[in-house]
Amino acid sequence: MSIPGIRLEPATLPPACEALRAEVRAFIADELAAGRFTPACDNWLGGFDPDFSRRLAARGWLGMTLPREYGGHGRTALERYVVNEELLAAGAPVAAHWVGDRQTGPSLLRYGTEEQKRYFLPKLAAAEVFFAIGMSEPGSGSDLASVRTRGERVDGGWEVTGTKLWTSNAHRADWFFVLCRTEPLGEDRHAGLSQFIVDLKSPGISIRPVPILTGAHHFNEVVMERVFVPDSRVLGQIGQGWQQVTSELAFERSGPERFMSTFPVLQEFLRVAGTDPDPHTAQAIGELAAELWSLRRMSLSVAAALQRGEAPDVAAALVKDLGTRFESEVFERVRLLVETAPSLHARRRLDQLLAQAILHSPGFTLRGGTNEILRGVVARALGLR
Secondary structure, three states: OOEEOOOOOOOOOHHHHHOOOOHHHHHHHHHHHOOOOOOOOOHHHHOOOOHHHHHHHOOOOOOOOOOHHHOOOOOOOOHHHHHHHHHHOOOOOHHHHHHHHHHHHHHHHHHHOOOHHHHHHHHHHHHOEEEEEEEEOOEEEEOOHHHEEEEEEEEEEEEEEHHHHHOOOHHHHHEEEEEEEEEOOOOOOOEEEEEEEEEEOOOOOEEEEEEEOOOOOEEEEEEEEEEEEHHHHEEEOOOOOOHHHHHHHHHHOHHHOOOOOHHHHHHHHHHHHHHOOOOHHHHHHHHHHHHHHHHHHHHHHHHHHHHHOOHHHHHHHHHHHHHHHHHHHHHHHHHHOOOOOOOOOOOOOHHHHHHHHHHHHHHHOOOOOOOOOHHHHHHHHHOOO
């Protein structure tokens, strides 16, 4: 499928991917049988389990697309896609490694120095270090060009001052990429931005929890007061932060996590509906399945484009916009079709999952860029604005 400004070339999974899928399913079955995790909605954000991540790493399922010389496994983006798709379908606790594996690793591989790559990438692939994202700020969420965090040149490096908001799992992560302004704001808002690799244990950093509706602590406000960052921890080129961030967002916005956060609800709904649902339920199941399959094909197309070395940022924005709306559509339709009293403490599994989905849903269309901003990205590519 191709429309002006957006390319979504069909992607086909080779036989090796299906063999890998069987391996992942067997691993998940063993994990569930051993009681090592409980499936949950949105567990790629809330399921922070370093031990689970290390068990994946031991099987070669982290850092899959990184070169072997940097501790990776030299596998394809489509193979990585299959692993993540199965983990998300199972509601597995993958939050610990998710950011590092999804975007930090590829960004370091593309923009990092040789020293940075050799230091960080093997640790990422082994689940020995975990990363967060330092992009959004108070008043500068999806409008990243308006960030006010500043980096000032000092002897041997930079001092960073500012506040980052909605920083997922910063209280548990080891490092984060920080986007900040290193030159005064001029006519070109996208110029003068840079990225730093910042140790979250650095002096001058304070991390404050921002609880979600369940009361769980995933999001944070990270305040930096003259945090020193050595020159060796500059990512890429000073002043090229905008170009780096936009390429990074293609990894962040297009994966299966953008439409599978509520997949456990759909799966449990199918079990409850049984093999002979009433006509209204059967119609809803068919419509949701068709939409899910379409989003999956789109997301696979972006993964294949990334494999080819392309930067499909507009296609990724489209997947994220449509996918996050679908995530909410799943639970909205399900709760209209079944008698339910959603509660985190309900006895019935479907009621628990619905409660998780509903309480997590305000973040679906915000994280990774609000849908309004993403529609602007797509409209601009189509020449509509």
